[in-house]
Structure formats: structure tokens, C-alpha cells
Amino acid sequence: MIRTAIIGASGYTGFELMRMLSYHPRVELVAVTSDQFAGRHPSECFPALKGRTLPFFQAHADARLENCDAVFFATPHGTAMHLAPDLLKCGVRVIDLSADFRLPDPDLWKEYYGQEHQAKAWLKNAVYGLTEYVRESLPQAQLVANPGCYPTAVQIGLLPLLREGLIENQHIIVDAKSGISGAGRVLRQQSLFCEANESMNAYGLSGHRHHPEMLTHLKRLSGSSCQLHFVPHLVPMNRGIYATIYVQMASSEGAIVREFLQAQYEDEPFVVIMAQDQTVSIQSVRGSNMVHLGCYGLAGGMAVILVALDNLIKGAAGQAIQNFNLMFGCDETTGLPMIGL
Ligand SMILES: NC(=O)c1ccc[n+]([C@@H]2O[C@H](COP(=O)([O-])OP(=O)(O)OC[C@H]3O[C@@H](n4cnc5c(N)ncnc54)[C@H](OP(=O)(O)O)[C@@H]3O)[C@@H](O)[C@H]2O)c1
16 A cells, blocks of 8 residues: 555645545555644545545644655645655655646746745756656656646647647637636635625736746747746636637648647547537536547637636646556556546
């Protein structure tokens, strides 16, 4: 069994990790941490976990994790960079759901996260865990930086097209929407029901933190830089990411681009290309690790790529487990839901 712990298990992504890992046939959950709920069973925090065999919550500082095989960090940014290096030195393999190790450039990290990076030496060693594109690196990876939810959606939509030169790499417009759980389980005014319900707003217009992440890894993984106009929106749904991506096609037609995406992702267990007469919806991916992709030709040589995923699963905990599976030699789909609710 793989001795596994979750730091920050009382949050939304921590819950999803506990939910899915409690069914994982090779995982023994040895520690889950929370300061708020220390000493209590996870089902007191999440009644859905009633009846599951899980360890009681420990305060973050009390958990002894050096003997774990794997530790997931489901913590706010700025946490894992302090705690992960000591675990890594002990040979523990770390999967960080936060942004701490996603940007290889510490100056860029400081610019967007407002603090000095505390584990610069590990930035270059972290594997950026967009699973479909880094499978060969995962079996040896000691530290995986799990991608953000928007970057997962946008990169899965754009990477094959940029790599093949099927679309222009300038003026790509990403109009993206997120459910409220994207902001975590902490109290925030914009997450209150009366603020979010029956409303919608753009945010992050002065520079969203996921923007440099997308630009960095699109360039790294496609081999060419691109210009991306990214406007995220908060919409009144519990969960889900929906990205509407407008691209100028280099020469092909929308149907050819869709066929190309179909061929690229044919063998992927978690990526589905919708047919021309089908739309892409969050409803169909909710609760699963699936990404639904659509491509439709528009006038003037433009096309629109639609991408839907569940921010808490493929956008966070599900992709983290997908990476974990490949790190530990399990089948990639083990423990992961493949059908939306
Ligand atoms: N929500 C999403 O859709 C999503 C998607 C992709 C990535 N992520 C990233 O995943 C991480 C977790 O997100 P989330 O939405 O699950 O957040 P969340 O619901 O706010 O939960 C945060 C968790 O971190 C713990 N925590 C807070 N401060 C801590 C500290 N100093 N040391 C250790 N643990 C601490 C909290 O535990 P206690 O307060 O109980 O101690 C709680 O369990 C974030 O970095 C987020 O950016 C989130």
C-alpha cells in the first residue's frame, strides 16, 4: 500500500482527495490535516464521508509525515513552499495542488503572488503535472506542481493546435467562467450566496495569476510563444470551468481542426471531443475527471474551442490523483470518476 497524507484536507479540494482516495485500492490514507477540525473525524466536517475509514484530522504542525510515500498539499499558495522541501529531502513524493511550484521563474512568482519564493531550488525540478503532456516524466517525479483549473482547460484546448501550427499564435481570446468553489471554502464576500447568485462578473482584469502560468507552459510545451487575452468570470454555479476560446485558424476549416483534435486525443481516457451537433456543457463533466472539448468554425477564418471540466476534479484533485497514479505505477484511471453526474 502507498502511505499517503493530505495537508489541508478540510477544504474543497482536500475533500475531493479524501473522497476519491478512500476508494483507491493502493492507497492507505495515514494522515489528513486541518487546524480548524483537529481531533475530529472528517465526517464531522463533511457528512458525506460518514462510514468511511479515514484517520482523524490532525493539526498541520502535529502531523509526522516523513514516513509517508506521498503527500498531497491542498493548501493556500505560500504553504507548500515552506513545508515540502523537508519532506522531499526525506524521500517523500509531493503533489502540490497550489501554485507554489507552477512557475519555474521565481521573479514571476513573486510578481504575481506578492512574496519571495522560499524553495527556489525546487522550482526547476518540479514536474508541471498537465498529465496528458508529461506522462513520461511522472514515474521519476519527486515533486509535481498540479496545474491550475483555468490553465488545465485552456492548455488542453490549445496545445495540440499550437504545436501543429493550425491556429495563429497571436490574439487568442479566452473568455472563461468558473464556479464559486474555485475560490475555496473560506469565507469571502464575493462567494456569499446573495453576492454571487443570479449575477455574474469578470474579475482579474489587471492580471490574473493563471495568465503567466498558461503563457509559460503553452510556450514550453508547444515550442512557441503566444499572445493570450484571458478574461475570467465568476458565475453562480457550485463547480465547473468553462472556457470559450476564440482563435484565428492558420488555413484549415473548423471541421478539420475538430478532426485533428479527435485524432490527438483519441487514446486519452479523460478527454472527449464532442461532435459538430453536440454542445459542451459543465453538467456533463461535473463530478468527473473528464474534459469535454468542442471545436466549431466561425466566419472570417475564426474558430471557437469550447472546453468544460470540473474545477475540483480535473482542475485539481482528480488530475492530482491521475499524476499520483503514474508516479506510483498504478493504472492512470485508478480511483477516478469517468462519468459526470
Ligand atoms: N478550488 C479550486 O477549484 C482549485 C482548483 C485548482 C487548484 N486549487 C488550489 O488548491 C489549493 C486548495 O484549494 P481549496 O479550494 O481546497 O482551498 P480551501 O477550500 O480554502 O481549503 C484550504 C485548506 O488549507 C488549509 N490551510 C489553510 N492555511 C493553512 C496553512 N497555513 N498550513 C496548512 N494548511 C492550511 C485549510 O485547513 P484549516 O483551515 O482547517 O486549517 C484547508 O483545509 C489552493 O492552493 C488552490 O489555489 C483550487
